[in-house]
Amino acid sequence: MEYILIVLIVTIAISTVINVFLKKFDIPTVIGYIFTGLITMQLFNFGEHSQETLAHLAEFGIVFLMFTIGLEFSIGHMKAMKKEVFVYGALQVMLSGAIFTFLAHTFIGLEIKSAIVIGFALSLSSTAIVIKLLTEKDQIHSGFGRIAVGVLIFQDLAVIPMLLMISIFTSDNSSVSELLLHTLWSAIVVFLILFIVGKYFIERFFDWVTSSNSEEIFLGAVILVVVGASVVAELFGFSYTLGAFIAGMTIAETKFRYRIEADLVPFRDILLGIFFITIGMQIDLSIVAEYGWIILGLLVSIMLLKGLILFGIIQFFAQKRSAIKSSLTLMQVGEFALAIFALAYTNKLISSDVNQIMIMTVVLSMILTPFILNNIKTLADKLFKEPTQLRERAISSTGYQHHIIICGYGPLGKKLAKIFKAKNLLYLILEHDVKVVDKAIENGEKNIFFANA
Template sequence: MDAALSVQLILILTLSTVAVALFQQLRLSPILGYLTTGVLVGPSVLGWIPDSQTIQPLAELGVVLLMFTIGLEFSLPRLLAAKQLVLGLGFAQVGLTALLFAAAGGWWWDLSPGEAFIVGGALAMSSTAIVLKQLGEQMELQTHHGRVATGILLFQDLATVPMLVVLPVLAADPARLAGQLSLALAKAALVFGGLVLIGRWLLPSLLHWVASKRSLELFMLVALLLAVSAAALTGLVGLSPTLGAFMAGMLLGETLFRHQIEADIRPFRDLMLGLFFATIGMQLDMSVLFRAPLALGLILLLLLPGKAVILVPLVRLFGLSGPVAQRASLTLAQGGEFGLLLVSSALALDVLEPPLAQPLLGELSSVWRSRRCCCDMATF
């Protein structure tokens, strides 16, 4: 292993251990610990790690595994069983929230359509990991507002996939946007068709053979191989690797081994995702708190009360009561990890300029501190 990579990993893992333990003691998300570690070691504070390029491949693997495990949850029968909440209310929340936030951001900052798309999409997302964990701790997953929040979060996770597919298209020549987008969708359809054929004909036999060997190591290796191979396939055809990982997860979600695969992948996913959030922290320029306080204030105003105001009438339109609508809207008012993923990916592809991306990254990171308040208020 390269000496520079070894030193950086030791430094990040050491500080992350301390930071995550501290934030968990304070009953806050471990993600904040990773972000804080990245901010401290990054160029804007201590400067111990001048850039995140050395560990970026490991961080990207974490995102691939995340999308793979999310795909495991998106079996078609499950989607159809909860179609009113997931496909109906979820689509309405993401679509309307993203549209209004994109329009507000475009008017305030005079953004291009591509930049407005990223801003709206990022701010429309909530944190699946944090909200579901909080609802589980409060024994509210099976309540009315818990089911509403879960359905919307499922669609938000699903909506992230086409957004990530569109990002490389937005980075291309704007004059060729329609053609590039059509080509990307055609490639995605072909890749998905190929994966479906493989999944229907080869995966069941392969997984049964692996299970017959009764080897946890072999099963884990096969699961990792499937996730990484699907990601590499979509990357080779010019699409986002996360799309392939998600598709592979969806196909495996139809099998009897879904829960075993998810359990095997989870330790690798959580560790690599920690590195991913640390790299996001390295990209944060803390001086933006002093240089762009107005932009931060506007994003905060849009994000917390704005999302709640939009969501309450939507939930009521779907026939649910006022208290359910209010609790669900408070639960989903914060920002999410996929918002950070969209903004950081857009920044890496030069779709967003740093003066705009930095306030978004800073605000989406900071609003996680409000998640305990929002979720606790939702219990009353």
């Protein structure tokens, strides 16, 4: 008991010191937790049994992360962002996953199942880091911010089939079709149970709990729902995380969504901190020293290739500048890739060396992300210049006085412009999509300018 307390105190102390230091350089706490795990492992050298226990604790952290993602999953929100989520996101995950799988199998020589797991894990970006930084910098609703969020939402949804894919690859059942049929049937049962409970009982349950006027009882009830849903999913052969995600979705439709989200954030962040500490504990410095150049080569190659794939997809639908910013924002590999690597390693789909190399590559890409986002405007300026005609038009707009500003040239913007023009009112349109601006100019609209309102 005394030994456990010493480990706990030292771990908290190291985590606090590292994160306070890293915060001065705008590096997220995720990185601090990973380095805390690395240092703690070197100091105490946990045995295999202890690491297995910590791995289960780490999975508990992912359960609560998936629950909070479920809370943010709104059908109405999905409809409003259907292009960003289901077009950009789907194309990005499928193309990136396929290309990385091909490269891992063909050039690195990994067995096809291992290559698929690694390839699609690398298609994921860091929801935790990107959303946090975009929110802090008030860029979450910008053109590129909206695209990034849409892609991240699809990536979060794609984690579920990726985790299921590992279960299929490691199943002892020789008939894949039989396994898929059983999985489909189990999925229907799990969804029915959780959604029926969520629709008809969950709100009444929380109404009853809130009548106690006790914050700790309410939080305990939330934990009961999350863990209960996770266990139900596990009983039918799915991961705990799937059950937690569905539980989050059901609660998202109730009036308690925002209270639960607010109450759970500190609790979730602590558990996530534990998860990332356990990831840091898996880093083997001897592997890093032995494969340093390979890790560096993979880091540069993966981020560049992922950025190019993202740009190639988005530039067909949005202006090139937004495509560049979105690509720079999402070119890292995210925390869910670490969870997938950990699960794949546990199920012997990837070797210890490959696991260590990929963990370090992912961690380094996450470390670079804050520096990229802090300088995203400068990087975008170097990679793409606004068209001269539009820059000159933007400069000339400074002569306007006492005019009406229309933000955006969508259906409503066009209708307003038509009304103002009919009444001879002076107006100015600000539109962030260069293609829309070009088309409007071609159609004779002289008062439209390229800008982000």
